[in-house]
Amino acid sequence: MPYVNIQITREGATPGQKAELIAGVTKLLVDVLGKNPATTVVVIDEVDTDNWGIGGLPVLDYRAAQAAKEEKP
Template sequence: MPYVNIRITREGASPEQKAELIGGVTELLQRVLGKNPATTVVTIDEVDTDNWGIGGLPVLDYRAAQAASGPKR
């Protein structure tokens, strides 16, 4: 029984988007690993941006720094 936990920042993912994630991950596990969709568990945890950091910065500060540095090459 596969268990997949997806963590995203709490920024307004719609119920439809979450359903698509759940369905897509379930289908991927079935297609790639032959796992039974009926016993595949997918959970989505939404984390406040205040509680999410990347590269030593709160995520919103990290995104601002990335935007200020211009497009990636």
């Protein structure tokens, strides 16, 4: 019984997008590992951006820094 935990930032993923993630991950496990979709569990956790960090920075600060780098010629 595969268990997959997807963590995303809480930024407005729609129910339809979440359903696509669940279906896509389930299909991947069926196609690659031959797992039974009836016993495949997929959980999506949404994390507030205040609780998500990348490269030692809160995610919003990290994104701002990356955007600033891209703007420079």
